[in-house]
Amino acid sequence: MPHLGNATAKAELGRAAWRVLHLMTLRFPDKPTPDDRETLKNYFHLFARLYPCGECAAHFQKLLKEYPPQTSSRKSASLWLCSLHNMVNKRLGKPDFDCLTLDSTYDCGCNGTNATTSASSSATENTAPLPTDPVHED
Amino acid sequence: MPHLGNATAKAELGRAAWRVLHLMTLRFPDKPTPDDRETLKNYFHLFARLYPCGECAAHFQKLLKEYPPQTSSRKSASLWLCSLHNMVNKRLGKPDFDCLTLDSTYDCGCNGTNATTSASSSATENTAPLPTDPVHED
Numbered sequence: 001m002p003h004l005g006n007a008t009a010k011a012e013l014g015r016a017a018w019r020v021l022h023l024m025t026l027r028f029p030d031k032p033t034p035d036d037r038e039t040l041k042n043y044f045h046l047f048a049r050l051y052p053c054g055e056c057a058a059h060f061q062k063l064l065k066e067y068p069p070q071t072s073s074r075k076s077a078s079l080w081l082c083s084l085h086n087m088v089n090k091r092l093g094k095p096d097f098d099c100l101t102l103d104s105t106y107d108c109g110c111n112g113t114n115a116t117t118s119a120s121s122s123a124t125e126n127t128a129p130l131p132t133d134p135v136h137e138d
Numbered sequence: 139m140p141h142l143g144n145a146t147a148k149a150e151l152g153r154a155a156w157r158v159l160h161l162m163t164l165r166f167p168d169k170p171t172p173d174d175r176e177t178l179k180n181y182f183h184l185f186a187r188l189y190p191c192g193e194c195a196a197h198f199q200k201l202l203k204e205y206p207p208q209t210s211s212r213k214s215a216s217l218w219l220c221s222l223h224n225m226v227n228k229r230l231g232k233p234d235f236d237c238l239t240l241d242s243t244y245d246c247g248c249n250g251t252n253a254t255t256s257a258s259s260s261a262t263e264n265t266a267p268l269p270t271d272p273v274h275e276d
Contacts, residue, residue, distance in 0.1 A: 009247030013161060023151060023190035043188055046181040052161035054247040092238035108190040109147030 008054055017051065018085060023108040025077040037071035044069045056088075063087055078102055148191055155189065156223060161246040163215040175209035182207045195227075201225055216240055 024043070029036055048064050051057035063084050070080035082099035089097060097105075162181070167174055186202050189195035199220050208218035220237035227235060234241075 006245075006247035006249055009245040011247075013157060013246050016157040019151060019154040020158055020190075024188045028188075032253040039184055039187055042180070043184040046177055046184060049177055050162045050166075050181055052158075052165040053248045055248075107144075107147040108151050109149075110191045110193075111144055111145035 009054075013052060014056070017047075019106060021047070021081055021084075022078070022102060022106045025074065025081045026102060026106060027110065028071075028074045028077045028110065030074050032071060032073065040071045041069045059088070059091065060084075062066060148194075152194070155185075157158060157244060159219055160216070160223075160240060160244045162217045163212065164240060164244060165246065165248065166209075166215045167210045168212050170209060178209045178215060180209045189245065197226070198222075230253070251259065 021044075024040070028040060032040070044064060048057055049061040051060060067084060067087075068081070070076040079099055082097065082102060086096050086099075089095065159182075162178070170178070176192060182202060184217070186195055186198040189198060205222060208214040214216075217237055220235065220240060224234050224237075227233065
């Protein structure tokens with residue numbers, strides 16, 4: 001059992017990582033190119049390997065194997081990541097995160113600028129609401 | 139000029155991202171395998187492409203082109219990233235970050251567990267101090 005300082009630091013790292021990851025999927029193109037999709041998929045696998053907490057990294061790697069990244073659209077990527085977040089929450093004894101509040105919980109302050117270099121991704125906007133239907137893919 | 143809410147969110151995203159990135163390099167193996175090195179290098183390039191703030195992503199991509207990731211050791215990776223952080227700070231009118239305080243500023247609470255799956259990386263410990271000499275590589 002890690003002492004309080006370590007547990008706090010670990011939780012802070014986790015919060016930071018989720019913020020970055022959720023915002024990446026929330027800014028992912030609505031209609032990604034094959035290259036966009038490959039980029040996001042590879043990113044998650046490298047992230048899981050390099051994540052600084054070894055125990056968390058191993059768990060995330062296992063989750064990725066069981067539930068491969070969904071990358072067909074912003075919606076599918078966002079909801080896929082949210083479902084993974086809730087699997088991690090469950091493991092940690094935390095309450096479920098409401099995936100319909102992603103947009104209001106995570107704000108990147110990006111003013112409509114786009115992170116990707118793909119020509120297909122000019123239509124992404126941070127304010128686009130997430131649909132409520134479940135995603136089945138891959 | 140973004141309004142206060144956006145600027146705050148953007149800064150919060152930036153802090154979260156730096157936390158994750160610094161801790162990744164601080165937990166990178168002292169003696170990385172070629173595969174470890176490739177993983178870290180590719181990670182930074184994918185990160186720069188997917189970073190949610192488009193303006194920041196473009197700047198980071200430019201920095202990566204000018205100053206390619208240094209991956210020969212934990213020390214070189216950590217100090218390389220710190221120097222990039224200071225280039226971003228300069229652009230934002232922020233004071234320099236003291237690269238010798240990386241270890242005390244960023245704690246992952248990982249208890250000596252290791253994030254990578256490489257057989258070469260079992261010796262990494264979060265408490266290893268960063269040397270003070272400058273790094274020239276690649």
